Amino acid sequence: MTHAALTAPDSAADFEARLRQIGAERYHDKHPFHQLLHSGGCSIDQVRAWVINRYYYQTRIPMKDAAFMSRVSDPDLRRVWRSRIEDHDGGVNEGGGIRRWLKLAEGVGLDPDYVASEVGILPATRFAVDAYVRFVRDAPLLPAMASSLTELFAPTIHKTRIAGLLAHYDFANPNTISYFQHRLTEAPKDVAFGLKWVMDRAISRADQDAAAAALIFKTEVLWAQLDALHSAYVAPARIPPGGWQPHEGLL
Ligand SMILES: O=C(O)c1cc(C(=O)O)c2c(n1)C(=O)C(=O)c1cc(C(=O)O)[nH]c1-2
Numbered sequence: 001m002t003h004a005a006l007t008a009p010d011s012a013a014d015f016e017a018r019l020r021q022i023g024a025e026r027y028h029d030k031h032p033f034h035q036l037l038h039s040g041g042c043s044i045d046q047v048r049a050w051v052i053n054r055y056y057y058q059t060r061i062p063m064k065d066a067a068f069m070s071r072v073s074d075p076d077l078r079r080v081w082r083s084r085i086e087d088h089d090g091g092v093n094e095g096g097g098i099r100r101w102l103k104l105a106e107g108v109g110l111d112p113d114y115v116a117s118e119v120g121i122l123p124a125t126r127f128a129v130d131a132y133v134r135f136v137r138d139a140p141l142l143p144a145m146a147s148s149l150t151e152l153f154a155p156t157i158h159k160t161r162i163a164g165l166l167a168h169y170d171f172a173n174p175n176t177i178s179y180f181q182h183r184l185t186e187a188p189k190d191v192a193f194g195l196k197w198v199m200d201r202a203i204s205r206a207d208q209d210a211a212a213a214a215l216i217f218k219t220e221v222l223w224a225q226l227d228a229l230h231s232a233y234v235a236p237a238r239i240p241p242g243g244w245q246p247h248e249g250l251l
Pocket residue numbers: 061147148149150151153154157158183222
């Protein structure tokens with residue numbers, strides 16, 4: 001192979017296919033914990049553990065978006081990006097994904113104040129999520145934005161989850177799972193913008209490689225969170241020190 005062949009960038013179509021292939025191979029819809037959750041195989045305590053741990057991800061998403069925005073000098077980009085923070089934080093008194101997540105927490109019998117206290121979150125959940133926030137804060141803007149492109153694959157898993165939860169669990173109803181219903185319209189809007197922004201700028205092979213590596217890193221952030229849950233709460237369960245114990249934080 002010539003040097004030029006090694007360094008030539010992919011065409012736009014090939015680059016997009018490369019990004020989508022990363023999702024096909026590595027997205028967390030394939031993780032055994034999700035397969036258990038979506039097929040009705042989780043006990044209520046396993047669902048609770050998932051709700052408690054994922055709350056940490058939910059709370060850090062708007063923090064990573066704020067970290068991203070703090071480095072953006074283009075007001076047009078900030079104007080688009082800030083809707084992500086609004087989607088999660090909502091208004092002063094109501095709305096937003098974090099409040100909707102706490103409704104799910106209540107629906108599964110957890111005290112929302114306990115969940116919001118962030119007590120009981122697994123160490124590996126914190127490590128993975130904190131690594132995502134740091135990556136978006138520190139990486140160049142192109143890979144920082146590319147790391148959000150796992151949302152290309154999120155609507156499919158959200159639809160699977162809505163159907164699976166409604167079919168298999170008594171706690172599931174339109175109120176308790178409204179978080180996922182909202183994401184079905186929020187995520188496509190975000191990712192359409194993000195994908196175009198990345199595609200327009202990842203012109204060189206080096207930038208395409210950096211964007212692809214960022215997307216792989218993000219799939220690892222997601223996968224590691226589910227590995228942590230599986231190890232702690234699926235037999236042979238091994239809850240690490242500090243991890244939620246099934247009698248804690250109940251309503
Ligand atoms: O349920 C899921 O599988 C899932 C995955 C992801 C993702 O792919 O990162 C997000 C979400 N949900 C989500 O609800 C969400 O708000 C979100 C924001 C982001 C991001 O990276 O900015 N990812 C995700």
